[in-house]
Amino acid sequence: MSEDKKPNNFIEDIIEDDLNNGxxxxxxxxxxxxxxxxxxxxxxASAICLNFGLGEKFGQPVNLRFxxxxxxxxxxxxxxxxxxDVEWLGYQWDELCFASDYFQELYDWAVQMIKDGKAYVDxxxxxxxxxxxxxxxxxxxxxxxxxxxxxxxxxxxKGMKNGEYGESEHVLRAKINMQSTNMxxxxxxxxxxxxxxxxxTGEAWKIYPMYDWTHGESDYLEQISHSFCTxxxxxxxxxxxxxxxxxxxxxxxxxxxxxxxxxxxxHTVTSKRKLQQLVEQGIVTxxxxxxxxxxxxxxxxxxxxxxxxxxxxxxxxxKRDNLVDMNHLEFHLRDDLNKAADRVMCxxxxxxxxxxxxxxxxxEMLEAENSQEDVSRGYREVxxxxxxxxxxxDYKEEGxxxxxxxxxxxxxxxxxxxxxKGERCIKDADGNIxxxxxxxxxxxxxxxxxxASMRKVKGTLHWVSVAHALPVEVRLYDRxxxxxxxxxxxxxxxxxxxxxxxxxxxxxxxxxxxxxLAAGDTVQFQRMGYFCVDPDSTEDLMVFNRTVTLRDTWAxxxx
RNA sequence: UGUCCCAUGGUGUAAUGGUAACACUCCGGUUUUUGGUAUCGUCAUUCUAGGUUCGAGUCCUAGUGGGACAACCA
Numbered sequence: 130m131s132e133d134k135k136p137n138n139f140i141e142d143i144i145e146d147d148l149n150n151g152x153x154x155x156x157x158x159x160x161x162x163x164x165x166x167x168x169x170x171x172x173x174a175s176a177i178c179l180n181f182g183l184g185e186k187f188g189q190p191v192n193l194r195f196x197x198x199x200x201x202x203x204x205x206x207x208x209x210x211x212x213x214d215v216e217w218l219g220y221q222w223d224e225l226c227f228a229s230d231y232f233q234e235l236y237d238w239a240v241q242m243i244k245d246g247k248a249y250v251d252x253x254x255x256x257x258x259x260x261x262x263x264x265x266x267x268x269x270x271x272x273x274x275x276x277x278x279x280x281x282x283x284x285x286x287k288g289m290k291n292g293e294y295g296e297s298e299h300v301l302r303a304k305i306n307m308q309s310t311n312m313x314x315x316x317x318x319x320x321x322x323x324x325x326x327x328x329x330t331g332e333a334w335k336i337y338p339m340y341d342w343t344h345g346e347s348d349y350l351e352q353i354s355h356s357f358c359t360x361x362x363x364x365x366x367x368x369x370x371x372x373x374x375x376x377x378x379x380x381x382x383x384x385x386x387x388x389x390x391x392x393x394x395x396h397t398v399t400s401k402r403k404l405q406q407l408v409e410q411g412i413v414t415x416x417x418x419x420x421x422x423x424x425x426x427x428x429x430x431x432x433x434x435x436x437x438x439x440x441x442x443x444x445x446x447x448k449r450d451n452l453v454d455m456n457h458l459e460f461h462l463r464d465d466l467n468k469a470a471d472r473v474m475c476x477x478x479x480x481x482x483x484x485x486x487x488x489x490x491x492x493e494m495l496e497a498e499n500s501q502e503d504v505s506r507g508y509r510e511v512x513x514x515x516x517x518x519x520x521x522x523d524y525k526e527e528g529x530x531x532x533x534x535x536x537x538x539x540x541x542x543x544x545x546x547x548x549x550k551g552e553r554c555i556k557d558a559d560g561n562i563x564x565x566x567x568x569x570x571x572x573x574x575x576x577x578x579x580x581a582s583m584r585k586v587k588g589t590l591h592w593v594s595v596a597h598a599l600p601v602e603v604r605l606y607d608r609x610x611x612x613x614x615x616x617x618x619x620x621x622x623x624x625x626x627x628x629x630x631x632x633x634x635x636x637x638x639x640x641x642x643x644x645x646l647a648a649g650d651t652v653q654f655q656r657m658g659y660f661c662v663d664p665d666s667t668e669d670l671m672v673f674n675r676t677v678t679l680r681d682t683w684a685x686x687x688x
Numbered sequence: 689u690g691u692c693c694c695a696u697g698g699u700g701u702a703a704u705g706g707u708a709a710c711a712c713u714c715c716g717g718u719u720u721u722u723g724g725u726a727u728c729g730u731c732a733u734u735c736u737a738g739g740u741u742c743g744a745g746u747c748c749u750a751g752u753g754g755g756a757c758a759a760c761c762a
Contacts, residue, residue, distance in 0.1 A: 136702050136710095164762050199761060255760055264758050266690045300760055310691040312758055321760035340762050363693060364757050390694085443711065445701045447694095450755060454699050457712055467725060502725065533723065542721055575721065582721095589721045656722045683723040 138446045140179065143387055144187070144355060156382055157189040157354050161215070161222075162344070164196045165207035165328070167401040169214045171422040171437070171458075175392040178441035180357060181220040190223030192351055197229045198343050200325040208328070214424040218434045224351070228343050229329045231350055235338050236290065238346065238376050239301060239319060243282045247375060248319060249275060250285040251302050258300075261307065262315050269307035269315040289322055292335040296322045303342075305371060313368045317341055345369040346376060348384035356384050359391040360448065389446050395455045395613040397422040398623055403616060412627055413609070419663075419674045420609045420631050430606065431651050431661030431676030433469065436462040452614055459677050466651060466659045466676065471499040471506060474544065474591040475639040475654040475673075477603060479518035481595060482535075482565045484549060487515040492596070495575065497545040509642050513546050516595040518638045523590050524565050526554060533588035535567070541588035544655065548573040548586055591655045598638040601671040603660065605633040637673075644671065651676065 137145065148154060159180045163173065184191035193215060197203045215222065242248040251258060251274045263269035277285075289299050301320040309315055319342040322335055348356045356369075369386045377383050398404065399422065407413050407421070416423050419430035427437065440461040444453050474497075493513045499506040523534045535541050537551045547569040555564040572581035608628055612618075615626040646652065651661040658678035665672045 137704095138701085142704080162762095166762080196762065202761075258760080259758070262758060264690090265756095267758090268690090269758090297760065310757095312691095315758090318760055323760085337760095339760080344762085360693070361756060362762090364691090388693090392700095395699085443700080447701070449694050451700065454713070457700065460712055463724090472722080472724095501720085501722075531723095544721060546721095548721095586721085588723085591722075653722085653724085656724070658724095679722075679724050681723070 157187050160192040160194050160353050162194045162196045166202040168416045168423045170399045172399040175441045192224045192226050193222035194226040200327040205328045228347050250282050250299050252299050289336050341368050345373050352382050353384045356386045360388045363388045390448050393452045396608040396610045398616050433465050436465040470651050470653045472655050473652045476518040476593050477637045478521045479638045480521045482517050482519050484569045486568045512594045512597040514594045517592040519592050540586045543592045545575045593638045593640050597641050601639045603637045603673045605675045607631045
C-alpha cells in the first residue's frame with residue numbers, strides 16, 4: 130500500500146488548507162463550466178483534468194455546467210459535442226447543469242438588489258457608459274441615472290424583462306464604485322436585453338444576465354466549494370465576492386474563486402476565433418481535422434484519453450505564463466501507444482526488391498508477433514514471396530558505417546523473415562533506382578531455430594510482399610505552425626506561420642492483415658510511427674492518419 | 689504613467705526557513721529481429737540589489753523583466 134505521495138500543487142494546497150481550517154471534506158464540490166459556443170481544445174483538457182482530477186482525488190462530485198447566458202453565440206450542438214469530449218476523456222460528471230436553469234433565481238435576486246439600492250437601470254448608450262467608465266489609469270464618473278428611484282428602477286427592469294424595450298435601450302447595473310481601481314467594480318452591467326432565441330429557454334427571456342452576475346451565483350446555487358478558473362479572471366474575483374455578499378445565506382457554503390495559469394502548448398493556437406479562422410479559410414478541413422488541437426481533432430488524429438490525461442497531470446498547474454513544448458505531449462502519447470498498439474508492417478515509400486535466388490511463384494506464410502512488448506497479444510501470418518516492397522530510404526548502393534540498412538554486399542534481416550544480401554540495383558534513364566536485387570540465406574528464416582536464423586545482423590527492415598500488398602492512403606501530418614508560439618508575434622499575424630507542409634497524402638503498401646482494422650483502431654507501422662484508421666476509409670480504400678512518428682535518432686544523424 | 693499577478697536548467701513542475709529535485713528535450717553507453725521500447729549515464733537551474741535570520745529559491749523592500757485589466761462576450 131505504499132502510495133507514492135506526489136507533491137501537492139498550489140490548488141491542492143488551497144483545498145487542504147480549507148480542510149484543515151474546518152471545511153468538512155464532504156462539502157467539497159467542483160465544476161467545469163464551458164460556454165457552449167465552440168469546440169473544446171487541449172487547453173480545456175487541462176481544466177477538465179484539473180477539476181475532475183480533484184473530484185477523483187478527494188472523492189467528491191464534479192458538475193458539468195454550461196455557462197449559457199449569451200444566446201447570440203451558443204448552440205445546442207456545442208452542448209452535445211462538449212459532453213462527448215468530456216466523456217471521451219473518461220470523466221463522469223455528477224450533475225449536468227445550465228446557467229440558464231438559474232435565470233429565475235438570478236432575476237429575483239436582482240429585483241431584491243434594486244430594492245436594496247444596490248442596482249439601477251441605466252438608459253444611456255454603450256458609448257456613453259464606456260466613456261464614464263474611465264480607463265485603467267483614470268477613475269470613472271457617475272452617470273446621470275445612477276440615483277434613479279427604486280420604483281422607477283423596478284418598473285424599468287420589469288419592462289426590460291417583459292420585452293417592452295429594444296436591445297441597448299436600458300441595462301441593469303450594480304451600484305458599486307465608479308472610482309474603483311478595478312474597472313470591473315465600476316458599476317458592472319448585470320443584465321442586457323437580447324432579442325434572440327435561447328437554445329434552452331427559447332423565447333421565455335428577453336433579458337440575459339452577464340457572466341459576472343451569473344457565475345458566482347451559479348456556483349453558490351450548486352454549492353460549489355472551489356471555483357477554479359484561468360488567471361485572466363483574477364480581477365473578477367473582487368466582483369465575484371461582492372455579488373456573493375449580496376445573496377449568501379449564513380448557513381450555506383460560500384464558494385471560493387481561485388485562478389491558475391492557462392496551459393499553452395507550442396506550435397498551436399487555442400483561441401476559438403483563431404481556430405475558426407483556420408477552418409473558414411480552408412487551412413484545415415474542419416474542427417476535427419487531425420492537425421487541430423481540439424479534443425475532437427486530437428481524437429481523430431489517434432491521441433488517447435490516457436495520453437492527454439497523463440500529459441495534463443505531468444505538466445502540473447501553476448500561476449506563471451508558460452509554453453509547454455509539444456514534445457511533452459508526444460512523449461505521453463508514444464508512451465501510451467507503445468503499450469496499446471499492435472505492430473504491423475507498412476511501406477510508405479515503396480521500392481521493389483527482388484530476391485533472385487528465391488523460387489518464383491513460392492509463397493510462405495511467416496509468423497509475426499503483434500507486439501514485442503507483450504507476447505500475449507499473439508501472432509499473425511504475413512505472406513512472403515520473391516518480390517517485396519521495402520522503403521526507398523532503406524537502400525543505398527554504398528553507405529557509410531553508420532548506415533545500418535541495405536547496401537550492396539551487406540546483409541540485413543527482413544523482419545520476421547530472412548537475412549538478405551544486397552547485390553545490385555536497376556536504374557532508369559535518369560539514374561533513379563527502380564528495382565533492387567538481393568539474395569537470401571535460405572537457412573536464416575526467423576525463429577526456425579537454425580544456427581543461421583540466430584545470426585546477428587546490424588539492420589532489420591520492414592517489408593510487404595508485392596503480390597499481397599494492400600494499397601492504402603496515408604495522411605502524414607506535421608505541425609500546423611512553423612514556430613513555437615504563432616500568436617504572440619508583435620508584427621506578424623499567426624496565419625503567416627501556418628506550415629504549408631502540414632499535410633502530405635501518399636499511397637502506401639500495407640500487409641494484408643491490416644484490412645481487418647476498423648475506423649479508430651491504432652497500430653504501429655514498425656519503424657515508422659503510430660497510425661490510426663480514419664473514418665474517411667471506404668470498402669475500397671483504407672485511410673490512415675499518422676498519429677505521431679517514432680522517436681528517430683537516425684533521422685537526426687542523417688540531416 | 690494606476691491597480692493587480694508572475695519570475696527555479698532549453699521546456700514544464702517540486703523543494704511549505706535547513707544538502708536545489710523530478711519529468712521532457714539534448715548528448716553518450718548497454719540491450720534489441722523496430723536506429724522503437726527498456727536500462728544506465730553526462731550536461732544544465734534559483735532575474736538583480738539590499739535587508740531579516742545561525743541559515744533565504746522560500747520572508748521583507750526596491751529595481752528589472754513578463755503578463756492581466758477600459759465587450760450590453762465568457
